[in-house]
Amino acid sequence: MNKDQTKKRIAIFGSTGSIGTQALDVIAAHPDKFSAEVLTAQSNDELLIRQALQFQPNIVVIGDEKKYQQVREALASTDIKVFAGARALDEVAAMDCYDLMLAAIVGYAGLKPTLKAIDAGKAIALANKETLVVAGDIIMQKAVENRVPVIPVDSEHSAIFQCLVGETRNRIEKVILTASGGPFIGRKPNYLVNVKREHALQHPNWSMGAKITIDSATLMNKGLEMIEAKWLFNLRPEQIQVVIHPQSIIHSMVQFEDGSIKAQMGLPDMKLPIQYAMAFPKRIPSDFPRYDFKKVSTLTFEEPDTRTFRNLALAQEALEKGGNLPCVMNAANEIAVFAFLRNRINFLDMTDVIEKTMQKIPFIEKPSLEEYFESDGEARNFAADIIKL
Ligand code: NDP
Ligand code: MG
Numbered sequence: 001m002n003k004d005q006t007k008k009r010i011a012i013f014g015s016t017g018s019i020g021t022q023a024l025d026v027i028a029a030h031p032d033k034f035s036a037e038v039l040t041a042q043s044n045d046e047l048l049i050r051q052a053l054q055f056q057p058n059i060v061v062i063g064d065e066k067k068y069q070q071v072r073e074a075l076a077s078t079d080i081k082v083f084a085g086a087r088a089l090d091e092v093a094a095m096d097c098y099d100l101m102l103a104a105i106v107g108y109a110g111l112k113p114t115l116k117a118i119d120a121g122k123a124i125a126l127a128n129k130e131t132l133v134v135a136g137d138i139i140m141q142k143a144v145e146n147r148v149p150v151i152p153v154d155s156e157h158s159a160i161f162q163c164l165v166g167e168t169r170n171r172i173e174k175v176i177l178t179a180s181g182g183p184f185i186g187r188k189p190n191y192l193v194n195v196k197r198e199h200a201l202q203h204p205n206w207s208m209g210a211k212i213t214i215d216s217a218t219l220m221n222k223g224l225e226m227i228e229a230k231w232l233f234n235l236r237p238e239q240i241q242v243v244i245h246p247q248s249i250i251h252s253m254v255q256f257e258d259g260s261i262k263a264q265m266g267l268p269d270m271k272l273p274i275q276y277a278m279a280f281p282k283r284i285p286s287d288f289p290r291y292d293f294k295k296v297s298t299l300t301f302e303e304p305d306t307r308t309f310r311n312l313a314l315a316q317e318a319l320e321k322g323g324n325l326p327c328v329m330n331a332a333n334e335i336a337v338f339a340f341l342r343n344r345i346n347f348l349d350m351t352d353v354i355e356k357t358m359q360k361i362p363f364i365e366k367p368s369l370e371e372y373f374e375s376d377g378e379a380r381n382f383a384a385d386i387i388k389l
Contacts, residue, residue, distance in 0.1 A: 009097065010278060011038035011122075013089065013113050014104035016047045018209045019127045019153065019270060023102050024051060026275045029286070034278060037098040040089060040105070043067060049074040056080065058097045061088050063109075089113045094120040100278065102153070103128040106211050107334050108376055111135065115369075118142045118150075125277035127153040129228040130334075134327045135372045136231030150232065151277040156225055157232055158273035159251035159264035164233070167256070175235065176253040176261070177225055178245040179304065180205045180268075182217040185246060188308055195347045197340060205248040205268045214337045218350060219304065223315020224333075227326050230319060237320045242312070244302045249291060267291050310351045314358060324364040324375040331379035332357035339387045349387075357383045 010027065014020045015036070027034045036055040041048040042063035052060045052075055061083045062071050068084035075082055083092060086109070093101065093116035101117040102125045103110055110128035117124060119142065126132070132139055143150050152158050156177045164172075183202050184192060200217040201210060208216070215221035226240045248268040255261045266272055269288050276283065306313040311333070318326040336350035345353070357379050364371050 007033060007035045008278065009035050009037040009099045010102055011092070011098040011100070011117075012036060012102045012104060013038070013040050013093070013110065014102075014106065014128075015039040015051055016041040016044040017104055017106060018207065018212075019102070019104035019274065021047075022271050023104065023274050023278070024055065026271055026278060027055065030275075030279075030284060033284065038092055038095075040092070042105075042109075045070050045074075052080055053078070059083065059092055059095070061092055063089065086112075090116045093117040093122075099123060100125055102274070102278070103131065104153075106130075106209055108134060108331065115139065115142065118146055118148050121146050121148060124148060124150045125153050125274070126150050127274075129154055129224050130330055132228045132231045133224050133330045134376065135367075135369060136227065136326075138369055138372070140231050140234075149280075151280050152228075152232055153270075153273050153277045154225060154228060155268070155270060155273050156252040157228060158276055160229065160233060160254055162264045162276065163252075163254040163262040167254075171257045172233065172235065172239065173255045173257045173259075174239040174241055175229055175233065176241045176243055176255065177222060177229060178248070178250050178252050179219065179222040179242055180216070180248045181244045181246050181304075182219065182221075184217055185244065186305075189348060192308070192347045197343060200340070200347065204246070206270070208270075210341055211334070211337050214340060214350075215333070218311045218347070219306075219309035220311040220315060220333055220350075220354075222304070223312045223318070224330070226315060227319050237316075240319070242304050244304050245299065247296055247299055249296055249299055265291060311354065314351065314354055318358070321363070322365075324361070324367045324372060325358060327367070327372050327375045328361045328379040329354055329358055331376045332383040335380055335383035335387065335389070339389060344389065345387055353383050353386050356386055 012020050027036050037058045039057050040061040045067040059081045065084045072082045093113040100123040103114045104127040107130050111131045114131050203213050250263045253261050253263040318329045332354040336353040339345045361379050
C-alpha cells in the first residue's frame with residue numbers, strides 16, 4: 001500500500017482500456033506525484049494482474065466474477081485486496097483509499113461507480129462521457145452539493161476547460177467542438193451501407209477503444225460530446241456548435257461575448273488531457289511529442305454532413321428536447337454498436353435502431369435517477385428486439 005500522502009492517489013476505473021492504460025503511463029512517468037491505488041477491469045484478468053504487479057495498488061476489482069479466482073491466486077503473494085462484481089465497483093468507489101477517480105469505464109456501466117464516488121466527495125477526472133449523457137443533470141447537481149470537481153478528460157472538453165481557466169467571470173457566447181470526421185468523412189450512404197467493422201475500427205487520428213471508435217465513425221461521438229458539453233459548462237443547446245477539423249490539432253474552442261475565440265491546440269494524444277486532469281490545477285512536464293507547424297501546416301474546417309451522418313442530427317434532437325431522451329438514445333446506441341461490432345447489422349442500420357427507439361420510449365421531462373435507470377433498460381430491450389439480439 002502506498003502511504004506517501006504527498007502523492008495524489010488515483011483510482012482508475014477501467015484501467016485495462018485505452019484511457020486506463022494511458023493513465024498508467026502517465027503515473028509511471030510521475031511516480032513522485034501519483035500513485036495507482038485502485039485498478040479495475042471487466043474481463044481482461046491477464047492485463048489487470050500485470051498492472052497490479054507493476055503498480056502495487058491497494059485494491060483491484062474484476063467485474064466478471066468468474067475471473068475472481070484467477071486474479072486472487074495471481075496476487076496471493078502480495079497484500080493487494082481483490083474484489084469482483086459490479087457491486088464491488090460501487091463499494092470500492094466509496095472507499096477512503098483514494099483521492100481522485102479516473103472514470104474510464106466505457107458506456108452506461110460507468111455511471112453508478114461515478115455516482116458513488118461523487119457521493120463520497122471524491123474528485124472526478126471524467127473520461128466516461130456516457131455518464132453525463134444519461135444523467136447529466138443529476139451528476140452535476142450532486143457534484144455541486146458535494147463540492148466535487150468534475151474535470152473533463154475527453155479532449156474537446158479538456159480543451160474548453162483549459163480555455164476557461166481565468167475566465168470565471170466572463171460569459172461564454174458559444175463553444176465550438178471540433179470533430180475529425182472519422183474514417184468516412186465525405187462518404188455518402190451508398191458507400192456507408194457496405195462498410196465493415198474492420199473499416200470502421202480504423203480511426204485516422206486517434207487510437208481508442210472499439211465502442212468510441214465506432215461512435216467516431218458514425219459521428220455519434222460528437223453528438224454525445226455536445227450533450228456532455230451542455231452539462232459540464234452549463235450551456236444552452238444553441239451555444240454548442242460542431243465543426244469538422246480533420247487534422248485534430250485544435251481540440252476545441254470557446255467564443256466569448258466580445259467575439260474573441262480561444263483555442264487549445266496540440267497533437268492528438270490522450271495522455272495530455274489525462275495528465276492535465278490528474279494534475280489539475282497544475283501543469284506538469286511531459287515528453288509527449290510536440291506539434292510542429294512545418295509538418296502540419298494547414299488547418300481546415302468544414303460543416304458536418306448531418307444528412308449522411310444522421311446520428312449527429314438525432315443527438316442534436318436529444319440535446320434540445322432533454323429529459324430522458326439522451327439516456328434513451330445512449331442505450332439504443334450502445335446496443336446498436338454492440339450489434340454492428342458482431343456483424344449483426346450494417347453501418348446505417350445503427351441509426352435506424354436509435355431513431356426507432358427514441359420514437360418509442362415514453363418521454364419523461366424531468367426524470368428521477370430511478371426513471372433514468374428504467375428508461376435505459378426499456379430502451380435497451382426495445383433496441384435489442386428490433387435487432388433480434
Ligand atoms: P475501452 O473499451 O478501451 O476500455 C474500457 C474499460 O472499461 C476497460 O478497462 C474495460 O475492462 C472496462 N469495462 C468494460 N465494460 C465494463 C463493464 N460492464 N463494467 C465495468 N468495466 C467495464 O474504452 P476507452 O478507454 O476507449 O474509453 C473509456 C471511456 O472514455 C469511454 O466512455 C469513452 O467514450 C471515453 N473516452 C475515450 C477516449 C479514448 O481515446 N479512448 C477519448 C475520450 C473519451 P476490460 O478491458 O476487462 O474489458
Ligand atoms: Mg472526444
